[in-house]
Amino acid sequence: MSSVSHYLRKHKVTVVGSGNWGCAIAKIIAENTASNPSLFEQDVQMWVFEEKVEIPKDSRHYDPSSPLCQGQQNLTDVINQTHENVKYLPGITLPSNLKANPSIVDAVKDSTILVFNLPHQFIVRTCEQIKGKILPYARGISCIKGVDVNEEGAHLFSETIGNTLGIYCGALSGANIANEVAREKWSESTIGYDTPHLDSKVPAPSESSTADVFEHKDVSGQYSKTKLQPLPNEYPPVNHETLKTLFHRPYFHIRVNSDVAGVSLAGALKNIVALAAGWVDGLGWGDNAKAAIMRVGLLEMVKFGERFFGATIQNRTFTDESAGVADLITSCSSGRNFRCAKLSVQRKQHISEIEKTELNGQSLQGTLTAIEVNRFLKKQGMESDFPLFTACYHILQGTMQPEVIPSYIER
């Protein structure tokens, strides 16, 4: 990280989304742009879905004499004046170079790096709003966990973003609970970013015509092509080193690899494993059994990646990275899929009942993913190759009891 840059321009970074995970990531990014002024513009834009908030009386920013505390205020004004998202990440001071912006079009304007961090159901409509209004050579990172699985295959959210906007987009995922990251409790994360040839300054294996086309291959083997615009030479390259500089902090360790699919898939599939770990733990079978479930689950994750996304296994993302084994461990220790599955056995209720009573209207990711993955595996005729995933599906359907898992996965 030299302080003298030999590039004419710097990267402008925008974070799209401002929930608790969005703010935690934006905080990290703004800290890093401030300490790497040769690479990045200091100010970081954060798009905030505008809403009216009141500063709570127990907030350290509450001052009855301040105009900001007279009734409802714009969330962006509150963030920009108090440097705190009092609604979604209370108690955390955000860097003063992080600028909340209620206009998404204005927030992404002229940005070369776009970081997406919002609930997955908003991805498409958000991207549609900025389509054609971003720099054509911008690059993206999706911090949205999981993948979109249907009968045809698994579609990465990073692909949805990239395809909609016509840009290249990688993914960030890891064993990260937003509030702990925001409090600077040490954790790790993984970025999957398969640097496009035309950005890498290394000649592509076959020259030009293929190098500037980014091909997306989904599970069913279908390709879609996006013509990538090269990043102008005035900018520092967007490569693994630059991304590490942008996301790595002493309390947030980053490893970057090229396995976007693995990083994204792991974040979805581990939720199925967490259900099974919860059921077994609920049965009181002890730590050996829970560890066995996690091991078998990890192998099925690896196999899924191997079978449908060749690059995954080469990068060993599932077994070696935070997005893989570490996130699996965290999810099987304290994640909500694990906890609800465990309660469902202890209370002898279906997990959908537990979901209703325990999650304040939120829904479990694992149950949905288990059903979607099963639908896909069934279509491929591969249910028996993934006995744990398949067992989870049957338990959710009520056609199998958790006690049967060991014999079902025995071979």
Place this chain on the structure above:
Amino acid sequence: MSSVSHYLRKHKVTVVGSGNWGCAIAKIIAENTASNPSLFEQDVQMWVFEEKVEIPKDSRHYDPSSPLCQGQQNLTDVINQTHENVKYLPGITLPSNLKANPSIVDAVKDSTILVFNLPHQFIVRTCEQIKGKILPYARGISCIKGVDVNEEGAHLFSETIGNTLGIYCGALSGANIANEVAREKWSESTIGYDTPHLDSKVPAPSESSTADVFEHKDVSGQYSKTKLQPLPNEYPPVNHETLKTLFHRPYFHIRVNSDVAGVSLAGALKNIVALAAGWVDGLGWGDNAKAAIMRVGLLEMVKFGERFFGATIQNRTFTDESAGVADLITSCSSGRNFRCAKLSVQRKQHISEIEKTELNGQSLQGTLTAIEVNRFLKKQGMESDFPLFTACYHILQGTMQPEVIPSYIER
């Protein structure tokens, strides 16, 4: 498992050792010899270090009118009459075809498969007692966890056994708490067994003269040669399939690979990682941080295996098997190294103090292994390649605080 054998002879199996893990494994083996009469002699010998015991009054076998309950009795008599090891595995019924034998020489006589399951400090003297008194073509499995590390390298207990007796010996290890396995709570385990060429019925790469010599290579690259006796053709081969038949149960799932070193090493190295996980957990850093430690630890385990035992990585033992990742998970959840390290941070005491007050005179494996591994790495000039292992050593020495771990392993 056909009931009609085409072999003239059956394997006789002996378990050397009868503590709680020894009895749990002997129970499994006796169940399997009973259900596979074409491969194995039904009766299983178990060598018991003879001692005098009294049947406790709260035992279901206590009957004041029975001669067995009149004062002190031989432990072997109690086991053979009650089918329970009332001292080391109370409450568990052992199969009636498991025969306790106080004479080690008699117990191992004519046995083709010897299963070693006793505290590691007794290995050498026990093997010396039976040297030359076993079948020269017997095969061994060591259920003894860990390895013997010194400045020169890591020596496998299976090698110590094999070298002392002049036989080939593999290893079994996994996420197995003896009492839970004995209670038939589901778990998994891994057998590492690199079937000698002369047993495999497949021609050796180069014929005869090398095939019947078993070479042990230790970390320092030194070889010792043992002339293996071929198993006579009248016996079923001792290969992965036979071993799985002998050890696999519906509640004890076995996977067999050829990586004896990996299976053994994992059981030792994971204890170092468990110390670090305990320290970080004691600091209250949460599940993300603990998962990060486990991930980094797993990578250093893989690297250690890769660097000093080539075969390990090929077999993916650390990342894929119960002896690897699953045992690591269990040890970092409820193992004693984890618990004592956590308490040492919470109580601001050195771990050796906790060891004294919490373990009833037993000692921690992890602290010893961390020091031994560091001595070895230092001699190789490789401390900086294993920053987590090295940090653990410094914390044990009092020259580093656990809070520094993230910056120490940062790269």
